[in-house]
Amino acid sequence: MKTSDFYYDLPQELIAQDPLTDRSASRLMHLSIKDGSIEHRHFTDILEYLNPGDCLVINDTKVIPARLYGHKEETGALIEILLLKRNENDVWECLVKPGKKARKGTRISFGDGLLKGEIVDVIEDGNRLIHFEYNGIFEEILDQLGEMPLPPYITHKLQDKNRYQTVYAKHEGSAAAPTAGLHFTKELLEKVKEKGVQIAHVTLHVGLGTFRPVKVDDVEQHHMHSEYYVVEEDQAKLINDTKKNGGRVIAVGTTSCRTLESATGEDGVLKAGSGWTEIFIYPGYHFKMIDSLITNFHLPESTLMMLVSALAGKEKIMHAYEEAVKERYRFFSFGDAMFIDCNP
Incomplete structure (x- = not known):
């Protein structure tokens, strides 16, 4: 299986640069796995495809304003830092x-000294370990000085930080938003509950590896980045009970999907707990837990294109994407959504 098998041609102007004023006003493509049929709807129509007894699984991670601009104390040169992973004792992988010039021992000042950092090590991939010094609460300082780490294909500046957060974002730790969830408003989630659909939450802190291109020709040679996930006991029970009672488990986004598939055993039972996952889902993968998926439109040749192809079948996905381009859907993080419906 070649990476190029997952290529499609996308006109630049279809990459959504800004979020819509109303989160739920985006379009929704309904793709039926049963017969490959496609319907063009609005996102609020998702209610029509959900059945009482189903369970919608959301990722409640919260994006941290992880992009910081500072100056080297020695030379005053501008330096940009992206926080990737929190280690112990105020040390972050960045x-x-x-x-090239960010050597071990380099000291950096942010916000006129409100926050200071020192590079304590250079590790694999050229990333740095930085020890931070500050007075007060790190998260509050970060909120004051940091910017949202928008994906590289978004060139517009985000006016409101909260628009790159889901309305249910709770646990801080992501370097990118679980974007399929951006379409939900609190009102729409209430309507989902009123319909008799359960809402369960898991946490997966999304890493920037999400945007890392696949650099190998042979898909199976690609190594996934690791991401931290948590599945709580009561949520695992809720999801397992849904399966037991014949309801569908519908993942909101590829991050919820990857969490569920990582934490589900070969016996089809979701296990509570936490850990790091490097799960790579591509065609040929046997899904153990999820039945359907709400997702955005993904980058050509990306691991996410491979994941949706594993669920829906590559031919159906490539056809759906051709249709989306033809119908001028908005693509990527701030774009429109697709419901991959595996209803028999």
């Missing part, structure tokens, strides 16, 4: 630009 991406640093420009990287």
